[in-house]
Amino acid sequence: MKKKRKVRETGAKEATSEPFDLDSGYRCPFRTAADITPRAVFDSLRQSRYLQILVLLTVAGAFLRFYRIGSPSLWLDEALTYQFSQNPFAGYWALISAGGEVHPPLFYWLEFVMLAFGHTETMLRFLPAIFGILGIPAIYLLGSRAVDRNTGILAAGLLAFSPFHVFYSQEARMYSLLLLFLTLALYFCLRASRTKAGVDWVLFGAFSALSFWTHFYAALPVAGAMAWHVARQARGEGTVFQRLKGPGISIVVFLAASLPVLWIAWTVLLGRTAAAPTWGNQGLVVITTTLNQFAGYSDVLAVLFLALFLIGLFMLVRTRMQSAVFITWLVVLVSGASILLSFTMPMAPRYLIGILPLFLVGVASSCLVFSAFTRDRRAIPLFLLVLILLNVPGLVPIYAAPQKEDWRGLATLMAQSTTPGDMVVVMPGYLRAPFDFYYSNATDGTR
Numbered sequence: 001m002k003k004k005r006k007v008r009e010t011g012a013k014e015a016t017s018e019p020f021d022l023d024s025g026y027r028c029p030f031r032t033a034a035d036i037t038p039r040a041v042f043d044s045l046r047q048s049r050y051l052q053i054l055v056l057l058t059v060a061g062a063f064l065r066f067y068r069i070g071s072p073s074l075w076l077d078e079a080l081t082y083q084f085s086q087n088p089f090a091g092y093w094a095l096i097s098a099g100g101e102v103h104p105p106l107f108y109w110l111e112f113v114m115l116a117f118g119h120t121e122t123m124l125r126f127l128p129a130i131f132g133i134l135g136i137p138a139i140y141l142l143g144s145r146a147v148d149r150n151t152g153i154l155a156a157g158l159l160a161f162s163p164f165h166v167f168y169s170q171e172a173r174m175y176s177l178l179l180l181f182l183t184l185a186l187y188f189c190l191r192a193s194r195t196k197a198g199v200d201w202v203l204f205g206a207f208s209a210l211s212f213w214t215h216f217y218a219a220l221p222v223a224g225a226m227a228w229h230v231a232r233q234a235r236g237e238g239t240v241f242q243r244l245k246g247p248g249i250s251i252v253v254f255l256a257a258s259l260p261v262l263w264i265a266w267t268v269l270l271g272r273t274a275a276a277p278t279w280g281n282q283g284l285v286v287i288t289t290t291l292n293q294f295a296g297y298s299d300v301l302a303v304l305f306l307a308l309f310l311i312g313l314f315m316l317v318r319t320r321m322q323s324a325v326f327i328t329w330l331v332v333l334v335s336g337a338s339i340l341l342s343f344t345m346p347m348a349p350r351y352l353i354g355i356l357p358l359f360l361v362g363v364a365s366s367c368l369v370f371s372a373f374t375r376d377r378r379a380i381p382l383f384l385l386v387l388i389l390l391n392v393p394g395l396v397p398i399y400a401a402p403q404k405e406d407w408r409g410l411a412t413l414m415a416q417s418t419t420p421g422d423m424v425v426v427m428p429g430y431l432r433a434p435f436d437f438y439y440s441n442a443t444d445g446t447r
Helices: 002-015 038-047 049-066 076-085 089-097 106-117 121-146 149-160 163-169 175-195 198-214 216-234 240-272 285-294 299-319 321-341 349-372 379-400 407-417 429-438
Strands: none
Touching: 038 049, 049 121, 049 149, 049 163, 049 379, 076 089, 076 106, 076 121, 076 429, 089 106, 106 121, 106 175, 106 198, 121 149, 121 163, 121 175, 121 321, 121 349, 149 349, 149 379, 163 175, 163 349, 163 379, 175 198, 175 216, 175 240, 175 321, 175 349, 198 216, 198 240, 216 240, 216 321, 216 349, 285 299, 285 321, 285 349, 299 321, 299 349, 299 379, 321 349, 349 379, 407 429
């Protein structure tokens, strides 16, 4: 009996270790902020293969997000960003309160600051590119916390070369910022469940609030993560107050920070669901289209990535049940709610960008199956290379062919086709936003 118990205990220990440790036992020395010194950072970069690969992935991701960033013409939504960002802070607050816009103001306020450096496509897209780059180390932290560092580095590679993420990192909209804040919120959510530290509960609530100030659809994953925390803590030991104190801190921080936009969010929801949607996807098409775009706009890769995601969840159920439940719960919640809401409001894959980090962590977790076949540490870098190469075909069209409406070209054509005194009529009227960014009546002598 003792011998059998010893075998089971050894097996449990192996299940929670990293079978392909690229650092050969080296562990990051950063435990507190005081540990982060230039010398410590240099030593870590010199010794840690994970940090070296992460730096390379981040640099490659930065190149992909800044390459030809100013070349495509602004399309309608980006032109609206430019239009809304020119309002002073109070001006946009009045606009959203009156129903003139349906997104919270944080991203537009940041763009208002950027306009001081120039009114160009590059300046408008500069911050989304930076936020997209920061998302790469952020998802590494999430994957490392949810599973292990191998999963973290694979998830970082998937995000760095994700055509979907690159596209929205080069668009003057709030989606790369939303992904960054939600990734950090989920990271601190999982971290708080392990450390029980007050600062982690506060940061979970703070980043959740920042994501809500970026896009109201963040409410779904944020509410799901908080519900998961409450359910998990409720089964712990101690009094009710002791068990729910941590999640309570996160909820209070979130509500206090989000209070100014909570009522507006409710008003926007009522307005968006008051009539049948006139654009977007409906029903299961929401999920299939989102999966297609998450997988680099390829149906074949969508099937492959879905299979890897399910394999990853299966391995997590066997080795890290808490993470398996966390990922499954949030993906199912957001996907199911999106299907239901698609019949009453416009729905697009970009709204579901908040579950992209969880999906990629699930795909990366499929690497856990390697331990059944090999102990060669080269399996992880090779798998990373394969995942990167699978994404490359989806990246080519972003740079090789126009992906957005060419309002710059239309304005040039209009200038060549009109004579002084001509009247130019733009219909419907909201298309004046991108048209006026490139076309000038005063310069062309038209009305």
